[in-house]
Amino acid sequence: MLPLLPFVKICKIITKRNYVLKFLKEYMPFYKNYKKEIFFAIIGMFLVSISTAATAYLVKPVLDKIFIEKNIHLLYLLPLAIILAYFFKGIGSILQQYYVSYIGEDIVRQIRDKFLKHILSFDLNYFKTTHSGELVSRIINDINRIQGAVSHSLANLLRDVLMAVFLLGVVVYQNPKLAFFALVILPFIIYPVSIISKKLKKLSKEAQKQTAKLNKHLSEIFKNIETIKAFNAKKYEIKKFEELNLKYLKINLKTIRTQAILIPVLETLTASIAAVVIIVGGKEVIDGEMSVGAFFSFMTALFMMTDPIRRIANTYSRFQDAIAANERLKEIFNLKPEINSGNEKLNSIEKIEFKNVSLKYGDKKALKNINYTAVKPKIIGLVGDSGGGKSSFVSMIERFYDASEGEILINDKNIKNYDIFSLRDKIAYIPQNVHIFNDTIAANIAYGREINEEKIIEALKKANLWNFVKNLENGIYSVLNEGGSNLSGGQRQRIAIARALYKEPDVLILDEATSALDNKSEKVIMDSILNLKNKLVFIVAHRLNTIENTDEILVFKNGEIVCKGKKEELLKNCEEFKKLYSKS
Ligand SMILES: Nc1ncnc2c1ncn2[C@@H]1O[C@H](COP(=O)(O)OP(=O)(O)OP(=O)(O)O)[C@@H](O)[C@H]1O
Numbered sequence: 249m250l251p252l253l254p255f256v257k258i259c260k261i262i263t264k265r266n267y268v269l270k271f272l273k274e275y276m277p278f279y280k281n282y283k284k285e286i287f288f289a290i291i292g293m294f295l296v297s298i299s300t301a302a303t304a305y306l307v308k309p310v311l312d313k314i315f316i317e318k319n320i321h322l323l324y325l326l327p328l329a330i331i332l333a334y335f336f337k338g339i340g341s342i343l344q345q346y347y348v349s350y351i352g353e354d355i356v357r358q359i360r361d362k363f364l365k366h367i368l369s370f371d372l373n374y375f376k377t378t379h380s381g382e383l384v385s386r387i388i389n390d391i392n393r394i395q396g397a398v399s400h401s402l403a404n405l406l407r408d409v410l411m412a413v414f415l416l417g418v419v420v421y422q423n424p425k426l427a428f429f430a431l432v433i434l435p436f437i438i439y440p441v442s443i444i445s446k447k448l449k450k451l452s453k454e455a456q457k458q459t460a461k462l463n464k465h466l467s468e469i470f471k472n473i474e475t476i477k478a479f480n481a482k483k484y485e486i487k488k489f490e491e492l493n494l495k496y497l498k499i500n501l502k503t504i505r506t507q508a509i510l511i512p513v514l515e516t517l518t519a520s521i522a523a524v525v526i527i528v529g530g531k532e533v534i535d536g537e538m539s540v541g542a543f544f545s546f547m548t549a550l551f552m553m554t555d556p557i558r559r560i561a562n563t564y565s566r567f568q569d570a571i572a573a574n575e576r577l578k579e580i581f582n583l584k585p586e587i588n589s590g591n592e593k594l595n596s597i598e599k600i601e602f603k604n605v606s607l608k609y610g611d612k613k614a615l616k617n618i619n620y621t622a623v624k625p626k627i628i629g630l631v632g633d634s635g636g637g638k639s640s641f642v643s644m645i646e647r648f649y650d651a652s653e654g655e656i657l658i659n660d661k662n663i664k665n666y667d668i669f670s671l672r673d674k675i676a677y678i679p680q681n682v683h684i685f686n687d688t689i690a691a692n693i694a695y696g697r698e699i700n701e702e703k704i705i706e707a708l709k710k711a712n713l714w715n716f717v718k719n720l721e722n723g724i725y726s727v728l729n730e731g732g733s734n735l736s737g738g739q740r741q742r743i744a745i746a747r748a749l750y751k752e753p754d755v756l757i758l759d760e761a762t763s764a765l766d767n768k769s770e771k772v773i774m775d776s777i778l779n780l781k782n783k784l785v786f787i788v789a790h791r792l793n794t795i796e797n798t799d800e801i802l803v804f805k806n807g808e809i810v811c812k813g814k815k816e817e818l819l820k821n822c823e824e825f826k827k828l829y830s831k832s
Contacts (some may be wrong), residue, residue: 267449268567271574275398278355289347293407295340301414302333304549308422312541344403352399359391359577367580371587372648373609381464386580389459390573397570401563408556408563415556418549422542426529430521430550440517441564444510449568451503456572458496465489511558518554525550587650589668597658597674597754599623600645600784604654607640607807614640616807617654624754627778627785629795631828632804638788639680641804642757645786646677676748678761682740684732689717690724693746703750710776711746712769713739737764745773749780756780759788770794792832801825 279286310326313319367383420427469476469485476485525547532538600622607615615637622628630638643649644656647668656663663671685692690699693707704724708714716739720726732740741764748756756777762770770791777785778797789795796815803811803818803825811822818825 267571268564271397271567271571272402274574275355278358278398279351282351282354285347285351288343289351289403290406292340292343292345292347293403293410295336296344296407297340297410297414299333299337299340300411300552301418301549303330303337304415304552305418305421305545306330306333307548308539308541308545310541311544312539316540344407348399348403352395355398356391356395359394360387363387363391363577363580370583370585372643374583374585379464379468381467382460384467385460385463386577389463390456390576393456393573394570394577397567401566401570404559405563408559411556412553412560415549415553419546419553422546422549423529423532423538426525426532426538426546429524429528436517440513441510444506444513445564445568447506448503449572451499451506452569453572453575455496455499455503456576458492458499462489462492462496465492510562514554514558518551521550522547587647587668588664590665591667592661592665594658594666594670594674597624597784599657599659600755601657601660602641602644602654603657605644605651605656606653607637607644607649608652609649613652614807615644618809620802620809620812622784622786624784625782626800627783627787627798629798629801630786630788630804631790631792631795631801631825632810633806633828634790636804637807638804639759640807641802642677642759642786642788645755645757646672646675674753675755675757676751676753677757678741678744678748678759680760680763682732682744682761684728684730684735684740684743686728686730688722688725688727689720689743692728692743693724693750695747695750697750704746707746707750710749710773711742712772712776713742713746738766738769741765742769742773749776754783756783756785757788758786760790761787762794763790767793792829803828 306326306329309322313322314326364387416427416431419430465488469489476482529538529543529546533540533543602618602620605615605618606613618641630641632638640649644651647663650664658666658671685695689708690701690704693704694700701724705714708717708724717724717726728734728743732743735743741761745758745761748758758777762773765773774794774797777787785798787795787798792815795801799814800812801815801818802809803822805824810824811818813822819829
């Protein structure tokens with residue numbers, strides 16, 4: 249009983265800290281859809297394990313019957329049996345490889361889809377405060393790490409456990425007493441392995457963090473390449489990158505060192521088993537209690553067992569890597585968006601009312617006690633000092649942010665009651681920074697909707713871009729570069745305006761949408777917009793001439809609407825507007 253005590257203790261430690269089981273339990277629901285694949289993979293595993301045990305078992309008749317008893321019939325039969333054993337092992341291996349890969353690839357595909365869907369439900373604020381490189385690193389690197397664990401590592405683990413069990417069967421069958429001596433030492437292998445694995449898990453988490461930092465830094469460099477070149481900041485960026493890269497190397501080397509310790513530890517411990525077996529088994533063979541064939545079959549099976557056991561240890565460390573990746577993914581999966589959709593479908597927007605609305609970004613109050621009602625049709629201009637709150641005001645209509653105090657009503661009902669998809673469907677928002685997709689002009693304008701050529705041309709005309717597009721070789725099917733780098737700033741803005749008009753929204757929001765245009769182009773576009781029928785239009789502008797013909801002008805200062813009215817009225821009674829007017 250005494251030698252079993254450490255074994256019991258080790259089992260307790262392993263089950264108590266069994267992150268692997270916890271990890272696999274989380275992924276169990278995915279496996280439900282792969283009954284057929286799992287069936288074939290398990291058949292494969294059994295074939296591999298049984299054939300391996302059979303090859304070890306065959307050592308006994310080969311030695312005893314052929315070499316000692318000199319049985320001529322078995323001389324031809326036994327090699328055939330060995331070939332068959334390897335043949336079935338091969339078939340099993342193919343089955344396992346294919347079906348296991350299939351399961352792993354498909355689960356990972358589902359996780360990627362689920363992850364992106366989840367992330368896209370987050371509030372705008374999340375994206376403003378989280379680096380895109382970090383998110384890409386999670387979607388690509390972390391999920392790939394999990395792929396290995398949920399497919400090959402799991403299958404190899406099962407196969408190796410099966411193989412170890414069958415080989416153990418051979419060992420016990422050949423000599424139970426000798427097996428007892430050999431196996432008493434086995435638990436001593438598990439304990440150091442579990443300690444090293446724990447360290448590997450920690451290191452792996454650090455390495456993943458460092459990879460994300462490298463990605464983040466690289467994507468920042470490529471995104472801001474113009475600024476880097478213009479400010480001669482190449483050396484500065486390279487230095488920053490080198491520091492991160494060096495840290496990454498150090499962590500990886502530490503991981504490699506720790507991994508490298510694992511194998512020698514295992515091998516030394518295995519050698520001690522061999523020593524015990526030779527002493528005890530050799531004595532039995534000398535005393536005639538055991539045949540030479542049985543001894544070598546025993547030894548073969550025992551040494552063959554070290555392979556699956558060593559692989560189990562390796563797989564265990566690979567699991568640590570996947571578990572660390574999984575924890576990082578879970579951090580994001582556990583986040584919930586603060587802005588949630590309502591249930592009521594919104595068919596049209598007739599009226600928007602801000603009732604005592606305040607908006608805070610963290611501790612900073614960007615809007616204070618705003619009261620304003622707009623009824624369709626109306627065109628509203630928003631002006632004021634930089635940082636006055638104009639963009640915040642319009643972005644709340646899309647529910648990019650919810651009111652910290654007060655409420656916004658659409659058609660007299662709280663905006664939060666409405667299905668957010670139907671709400672945004674009725675609004676077209678042209679942000680300060682226009683985004684152009686690497687696709688055709690038509691696809692950029694219809695963005696996410698079906699392409700109707702006539703409507704596209706009409707939108708391009710209203711956005712004063714048709715004369716440019718019609719002269720392009722491929723017209724509306726000309727491909728735009730990522731970020732619109734083959735367009736001028738003004739053309740990019742006009743694409744965005746055409747995109748918004750194509751949507752035929754009830755509410756059109758232009759947030760500095762014409763700032764890059766020359767006066768002539770802007771006038772053509774503003775005329776198109778002023779002629780739009782039955783819409784609510786919000787135009788944020790720094791240039792006062794952009795909004796001078798609107799139905800109403802709102803003047804923002806320090807998060808408040810300080811005046812509102814037509815240009816002529818404001819010029820008479822609004823000091824703030826007069827100041828802005830004199831500056832323009
Ligand atoms: N996402 C954000 N997180 C934290 N603070 C923000 C955020 N967006 C805006 N702010 C702050 O809120 C205030 C109002 O900003 P907002 O962009 O609404 O002003 P604006 O009138 O549109 O300015 P501009 O004319 O310069 O575009 C500013 O002080 C700004 O620094």
